[in-house]
Amino acid sequence: MNLTPKQKEVMDSFIKENPKILLASGAKRAGKTFVFVLLFLMHIAKYEGQGLSFIIGGATQASIRRNILNDMESVLGKELKLNKANAVTVFGNKLYCFDGANADAWKKARGFTAAGALLNEGTALHDSFVKEVISRCSYKGARVLIDTNPENPAHSVKTDYIDKDGQMLDNGRLNIRAFHFTLFDNIYLDPEYVESIIASTPTGMFTDRDIHGQWVSAEGVIYKDFRKDVHYITAEQFEKVNIVKYFAGVDWGYEHFGSIVVMGIDDKGNIYLIEEHAKQHEEIDYWVKVAKGIKERYGNINFYCDTARPEHIERFRRERFRALNADKAVVSGIEEVARLFKLNKLFIVSDNVKRFDKEIYLYVWNETTGEPVKQWDDVLDAVRYAIYTELKPQRRRDRGDKNA
Numbered sequence: 001m002n003l004t005p006k007q008k009e010v011m012d013s014f015i016k017e018n019p020k021i022l023l024a025s026g027a028k029r030a031g032k033t034f035v036f037v038l039l040f041l042m043h044i045a046k047y048e049g050q051g052l053s054f055i056i057g058g059a060t061q062a063s064i065r066r067n068i069l070n071d072m073e074s075v076l077g078k079e080l081k082l083n084k085a086n087a088v089t090v091f092g093n094k095l096y097c098f099d100g101a102n103a104d105a106w107k108k109a110r111g112f113t114a115a116g117a118l119l120n121e122g123t124a125l126h127d128s129f130v131k132e133v134i135s136r137c138s139y140k141g142a143r144v145l146i147d148t149n150p151e152n153p154a155h156s157v158k159t160d161y162i163d164k165d166g167q168m169l170d171n172g173r174l175n176i177r178a179f180h181f182t183l184f185d186n187i188y189l190d191p192e193y194v195e196s197i198i199a200s201t202p203t204g205m206f207t208d209r210d211i212h213g214q215w216v217s218a219e220g221v222i223y224k225d226f227r228k229d230v231h232y233i234t235a236e237q238f239e240k241v242n243i244v245k246y247f248a249g250v251d252w253g254y255e256h257f258g259s260i261v262v263m264g265i266d267d268k269g270n271i272y273l274i275e276e277h278a279k280q281h282e283e284i285d286y287w288v289k290v291a292k293g294i295k296e297r298y299g300n301i302n303f304y305c306d307t308a309r310p311e312h313i314e315r316f317r318r319e320r321f322r323a324l325n326a327d328k329a330v331v332s333g334i335e336e337v338a339r340l341f342k343l344n345k346l347f348i349v350s351d352n353v354k355r356f357d358k359e360i361y362l363y364v365w366n367e368t369t370g371e372p373v374k375q376w377d378d379v380l381d382a383v384r385y386a387i388y389t390e391l392k393p394q395r396r397r398d399r400g401d402k403n404a
């Protein structure tokens, strides 16, 4: 099996420096998980037939299957079928799979004595789970491998481990070694594929993190690739577009603006914001009227709705609208919309928007929380719900999205 130079460095460290905790953080598709699966199997093989316990931690059982077990199966050349306790035997040892995203997940690892752990997507795991698993790895020679994409630089995976790269134990053994990966470290990716990833990754934080693997905080305007001269089209230009499907996004609001947007996809896969309805201080009856008008103009289309007000969604359903729960994952939803701007595949019919025109320049990141500031987001949230939820099946197909 051939490794990339970066993966070789990591393997060298694993064998020669023998750190207790080894981290690989950085870009997506950089080859982090691939090398860790190999190292973890090598580690388990050292204890062949001893009936010891090892831990695999991931955000969910489904993500462990997708990100770890499938790769492991191809290395081992055999199927890994988990039993009822989510465990499987490998090299005569027991491998336990724990989902570690929630605050009480650490309890699953309580009482364990493990000879090693592989933690996938460290920042998607709860801090208490990561710490519990590390403290459970108490068997002689136990190792912990953590791979992750970067997040806010204040994240505990960075401050508690990566920033302590080189830390030694009292007995003189290396405790922590951290490696940094960029997309360019994976020399086995097709150059054309790399080019297309770069072209479709939004400017700013997403490029810094996903391509260069840097732990940077989000800052400034959120949709940095938006450009009026490119993404605004007139109603007249829009008349020439061949829309093949319409759908809508709904963000409930009373003190804040409520908003319904109508979107369309054309025969080339471009998306258009066609109508914007944004109003303050309106009750649900008003929004039912707006939706009736939309249904008359565009047919019985999907309304992807903010789930914060289930009673409003219920009302929409009683009125016989196709009201569906929107996927509200904030940062990945923003990434999807931003990607469409970067690729010049999202257009706004400028004659039909007013509020959008303000929000697009005023919607900014909160640098401390890494989340958007909850202002100037009403129409943009409706747009995000619509696009992110509508494109979900396609995202799964095309990119095998880790979070989809």
Ligand SMILES: Nc1ncnc2c1ncn2[C@@H]1O[C@H](COP(=O)(O)OP(=O)(O)OP(=O)(O)O)[C@@H](O)[C@H]1O
Binding pocket: 002, 003, 004, 007, 026, 027, 028, 029, 030, 031, 032, 033, 034, 035, 147, 148, 149, 181, 186, 188
């Ligand atoms: N040495 C290698 N030889 C062949 N293919 C490799 C090698 N290293 C990685 N790959 C392939 O490159 C792709 C990305 O690798 P991997 O999943 O390890 O990246 P990652 O850094 O974990 O990415 P993510 O952050 O998206 O999880 C995978 O399809 C993997 O099989």
Ligand SMILES: [Mg+2]
Binding pocket: 032, 033, 034, 067, 147
């Ligand atoms: Mg990975």
